[in-house]
Amino acid sequence: MFFTPEIVISLLIDTLSLLLLAIAFVVAVRILLWFDYGSDTSRQYALERQSYLASTIVAFVLAVKIPAIFYFIYTLDRLSLVIPGAMCAAGVVTANEYGVWLFMLKIVNIYLFGLWLVLHIADLHTSNYHYTRAKFAFFLLIFILVLLEFVLELLYFGHLDISQVVSCCGTLFNRAAHSPLALVAAIDPKVIAGAFYALYAALLIAALAKKEWLFSLLSLLFLPAATVALIFFFSPYIYELPTHHCPFCILQPEYHYIGYLLYALLFIGTFLGIASAFWPKWMKKPLNLWIPFGFDTLFVGIVSFYVLYYYYQNHVWLL
Amino acid sequence: MIELKNVSKIYNYGTPKAVVALEDVNLYIGKGELVLLMGPSGSGKSTLLSLIAALTRPTKGIVKVENKIVSKLPDHFAALYRREWIGFIFQRFNLIEELSVLENVLLPLVPTPLSIARSEERGWEIMERFAIEHKAHTQVSKLSGGERQRVAIARSLVLDPPIILADEPTANLDSTLAQQFLLLLEKLHEQGKTIVVATHDPRFESLHVDRIAKVEEGHVFYT
Numbered sequence: 001m002f003f004t005p006e007i008v009i010s011l012l013i014d015t016l017s018l019l020l021l022a023i024a025f026v027v028a029v030r031i032l033l034w035f036d037y038g039s040d041t042s043r044q045y046a047l048e049r050q051s052y053l054a055s056t057i058v059a060f061v062l063a064v065k066i067p068a069i070f071y072f073i074y075t076l077d078r079l080s081l082v083i084p085g086a087m088c089a090a091g092v093v094t095a096n097e098y099g100v101w102l103f104m105l106k107i108v109n110i111y112l113f114g115l116w117l118v119l120h121i122a123d124l125h126t127s128n129y130h131y132t133r134a135k136f137a138f139f140l141l142i143f144i145l146v147l148l149e150f151v152l153e154l155l156y157f158g159h160l161d162i163s164q165v166v167s168c169c170g171t172l173f174n175r176a177a178h179s180p181l182a183l184v185a186a187i188d189p190k191v192i193a194g195a196f197y198a199l200y201a202a203l204l205i206a207a208l209a210k211k212e213w214l215f216s217l218l219s220l221l222f223l224p225a226a227t228v229a230l231i232f233f234f235s236p237y238i239y240e241l242p243t244h245h246c247p248f249c250i251l252q253p254e255y256h257y258i259g260y261l262l263y264a265l266l267f268i269g270t271f272l273g274i275a276s277a278f279w280p281k282w283m284k285k286p287l288n289l290w291i292p293f294g295f296d297t298l299f300v301g302i303v304s305f306y307v308l309y310y311y312y313q314n315h316v317w318l319l
Numbered sequence: 320m321i322e323l324k325n326v327s328k329i330y331n332y333g334t335p336k337a338v339v340a341l342e343d344v345n346l347y348i349g350k351g352e353l354v355l356l357m358g359p360s361g362s363g364k365s366t367l368l369s370l371i372a373a374l375t376r377p378t379k380g381i382v383k384v385e386n387k388i389v390s391k392l393p394d395h396f397a398a399l400y401r402r403e404w405i406g407f408i409f410q411r412f413n414l415i416e417e418l419s420v421l422e423n424v425l426l427p428l429v430p431t432p433l434s435i436a437r438s439e440e441r442g443w444e445i446m447e448r449f450a451i452e453h454k455a456h457t458q459v460s461k462l463s464g465g466e467r468q469r470v471a472i473a474r475s476l477v478l479d480p481p482i483i484l485a486d487e488p489t490a491n492l493d494s495t496l497a498q499q500f501l502l503l504l505e506k507l508h509e510q511g512k513t514i515v516v517a518t519h520d521p522r523f524e525s526l527h528v529d530r531i532a533k534v535e536e537g538h539v540f541y542t
Contacts, residue, residue, distance in 0.1 A: 037391070040324075040377075040381045040390075040391075041379050042327075042329075042332060042378045042379045045378060045391075046332075046333075048376075048391065048393075049376070052393070052394070124393070124395065127392055127393060127396040128391075129393070
């Protein structure tokens, strides 16, 4: 294992987060065992007070951990400077068998953290602790996932070896690569782009029709579809290189850190889109679907701009 | 209107420093009643008022106002409840010394949807009612005890709450001002307000009250 300032900070954030969440975990177990709004015993009053404290701790930690995913990506990107063979975070994340799992888990977790925060806000809007038990039951799942994330992070950073040469993104996202992505890479990029725009059009129709469940389902599909389209269709236009397919190099200064903006738009848009199905029940009013659609539109607009701008400059399509 | 069922309040509950302020209190106060809570210092009167105002929570038991459980309200809802239902006159007035009389009186109106113009109109009305409008722009720290008390009363009534809670309201007043306060309470009682006064001042016994409850060592007895 080796340390860089970024690794130390990442581990410190996650250690502190886990310690704070462990306090809330104890309260969560008590609440699930004994919380009963109808009761007026001293234990119930104590649990109501503790639930407020524990919820505040969890909300704070999760609100920190959501943007911290960008710090983790930044850490991976910085590590590409010390790990031989890595040109960007793509090589670093695949440097050992834990990286991809850790990265995927972190992405799943931020969506779950977001949903927990929505449920927490809904609970604060009720005068009878209506969602308290539900949110602490949900928190138990989140705690297990955060614990798993922490273990994976220790294993991942612990098994990074600077004496071992890793693959660069050019190899990893190549059609000839031996990975599940190679199967996707085999699909004609125009078909991928077509599916991406079709899904975007479907989101527009769902927003117009105010169909929350459909919008939620489409948002769930839009996340992988947009990621795949970004890698196999849009990235060559961003890099202005037909063979360069990488979702991480766009985070680098040469590309004006545009990746951070693109992923933020994609995550916020798809998160709110997915949450729109639960919103009316939890918040007692529907979510304005034009808000997540607005984020999706900004994402689509920016990636499409790169394609059009390239064509305008060079009068040729890359794929 | 106000109902306490098996209410206990133990400060520092579960620690060696636990102090029993109230024990198994049962109390009912009807709408429009004027009730005195009488008892020596430290008997639990102030705690009782704080529980009715949802400023603190019981250790066990239920406090209801208009059949709504207020003792279990989360903080945000407790604040809304106080804004709608309670006017609290504190023993030490709890005014903000740096602000003027008008600003203090307007404070409870800040979180309401009333416009600034309408709020000020309301503030002037209530100050006129308590004859303190001539001091509207005077800083509270420059007022006499009686004037401060009138400001405190005006502030507690500016939202026209149906319940008025007063904690030792005459403790810092001379006998003339105390008498004026008693007359004011009677007037508010006639207007149909529910009033609960915690005091150990015997002058209150001359008031036309509906009931007197004795509070002794955390227990409440009607006389």
